[in-house]
Amino acid sequence: MQRNAVRWGLLALFADGPKYGYQLRTEFDARTGGTWALNVGQLYTTLERLDRDGLVEAVGTNDEGRTIYAITDRGRTALAEWFATPVTDTERPRSELAIKLGMAAATAGVDVAAVVQAQRTESMRQMRDLTDLRRRADQQDDLAWLLLLDHLVFGLESEIRWLDHVEATVLRRRTRRPGPTPAGTRAAGQTSGTPAAGEPDATEAVR
Amino acid sequence: MSEVVLRFTDVCRTYRSGDTDVQALDGVSFEVEAGELVAVMGPSGSGKSTLLALAGGLDTPTRGAVEVSGVDLDGLDAAGLARLRRDRIGYVFQDLNLVTDLTAAENVALPRELAGLSARAARREAITALTRVGLGDLAQRFPDQLSGGQQQRVAIARALIGERRLLLADEPTGALDSQTGEAVLSVLRAQVEAGAAGVLVTHEPRYAGWADRTIFLRDGRLVDSTGPRRTPEQLLGGRA
Numbered sequence: 537m538q539r540n541a542v543r544w545g546l547l548a549l550f551a552d553g554p555k556y557g558y559q560l561r562t563e564f565d566a567r568t569g570g571t572w573a574l575n576v577g578q579l580y581t582t583l584e585r586l587d588r589d590g591l592v593e594a595v596g597t598n599d600e601g602r603t604i605y606a607i608t609d610r611g612r613t614a615l616a617e618w619f620a621t622p623v624t625d626t627e628r629p630r631s632e633l634a635i636k637l638g639m640a641a642a643t644a645g646v647d648v649a650a651v652v653q654a655q656r657t658e659s660m661r662q663m664r665d666l667t668d669l670r671r672r673a674d675q676q677d678d679l680a681w682l683l684l685l686d687h688l689v690f691g692l693e694s695e696i697r698w699l700d701h702v703e704a705t706v707l708r709r710r711t712r713r714p715g716p717t718p719a720g721t722r723a724a725g726q727t728s729g730t731p732a733a734g735e736p737d738a739t740e741a742v743r
Numbered sequence: 744m745s746e747v748v749l750r751f752t753d754v755c756r757t758y759r760s761g762d763t764d765v766q767a768l769d770g771v772s773f774e775v776e777a778g779e780l781v782a783v784m785g786p787s788g789s790g791k792s793t794l795l796a797l798a799g800g801l802d803t804p805t806r807g808a809v810e811v812s813g814v815d816l817d818g819l820d821a822a823g824l825a826r827l828r829r830d831r832i833g834y835v836f837q838d839l840n841l842v843t844d845l846t847a848a849e850n851v852a853l854p855r856e857l858a859g860l861s862a863r864a865a866r867r868e869a870i871t872a873l874t875r876v877g878l879g880d881l882a883q884r885f886p887d888q889l890s891g892g893q894q895q896r897v898a899i900a901r902a903l904i905g906e907r908r909l910l911l912a913d914e915p916t917g918a919l920d921s922q923t924g925e926a927v928l929s930v931l932r933a934q935v936e937a938g939a940a941g942v943l944v945t946h947e948p949r950y951a952g953w954a955d956r957t958i959f960l961r962d963g964r965l966v967d968s969t970g971p972r973r974t975p976e977q978l979l980g981g982r983a
């Protein structure tokens with residue numbers, strides 16, 4: 537999956553003209569904000585495969601003697617197909633976080649709320665740091681990098697919402713007595729966020 | 744070390760509800776410095792609104808101290824507290840409280856006129872504040888002639904006018920779409936970077952991400968706080 541992403545990502549870089557190997561690395565870095573550490577070996581292996589498969593071809597050398605490659609018609613067709621095909625992320629169910637919280641919820645004696653909170657704090661910390669980078673990217677008008685950061689921000693946002701869901705679900709189930717009773721239902725309501733009785737609403741008190 | 748604008752020291756707030764005491768805040772201590780925006784997150788009923796009301800001098804702690812710019816709010820008489828609220832603290836709440844019979848400029852100028860400024864000087868400040876939030880051209884419109892996002896920005900301009908050292912925002916992005924929500928955060932952020940201290944209550948992780956630090960409340964207690972920033976290499980190297 538990852539190898540494929542690099543392969544297609546590199547091929548996409550040829551869409552706007554011929555390039556030599558090291559140039560690809562620099563551009564790949566710029567468009568992904570360095571999030572994907574691409575080593576030189578991986579770069580050239582991938583480039584050889586693109587060449588072997590007829591998606592790019594050598595079209596000469598530059599002044600420094602570096603081989604310049606260009607995308608072929610076949611490469612353009614394959615790239616268009618890649619853009620048109622949705623990604624089916626086969627790595628998703630293997631998330632360590634999903635496994636950790638699943639195990640925490642099912643293991644007696646684990647304080648799930650504490651596990652969730654530790655993760656929530658860490659996720660919010662990442663959210664802040666990414667938002668910092670995103671604000672800077674926005675000012676620099678760097679579109680590919682901005683959208684990649686947005687991807688991470690939206691991912692974190694859904695992760696944090698999921699953490700809230702995990703906590704509420706576990707608390708609801710743990711407070712539930714054998715055979716649902718009205719009392720059990722009330723306890724669940726409290727843990728999932730009913731406002732404390734008597735707490736004033738600050739919005740009413742302005743000025 | 745920057746100046747501490749807001750300081751909570753072991754703050755408790757208990758409400759009487761029927762026969763029982765409800766502990767809305769329980770031993771909360773934290774500080775917000777000038778130039779710092781702090782987000783407050785937690786489920787409904789965790790004490791977020793109580794915290795904001797105490798920070799703004801709209802409520803009094805049962806125990807502990809709330810200080811704004813080094814002044815213990817408990818030591819102020821009603822007039823002193825009113826003056827501090829009017830001159831030093833800016834509030835942006837979800838319920839905008841714009842006066843419908845006044846134009847955007849008049850709404851924004853209102854607190855300055857109440858502070859004793861001439862109508863002319865207050866109006867000049869109001870136009871500056873409205874321009875800062877991108878509404879200089881709409882100063883003569885009435886609230887019902889503005890979109891939700893524009894009304895929200897008028898409320899922010901009103902909160903920012905004058906020498907406000909402390910900005911308190913309760914879900915300031917309300918039901919705004921994400922672009923407008925970001926514009927609101929951007930104005931708040933700019934004001935903080937210009938030297939104010941800000942407290943932002945929100946349930947939206949994406950908006951809390953605009954803060955320098957997020958503190959988490961649960962059942963009235965401060966349970967956690969985000970740590971120092973990481974370098975982009977540490978941040979993205981770990982995720983890639």
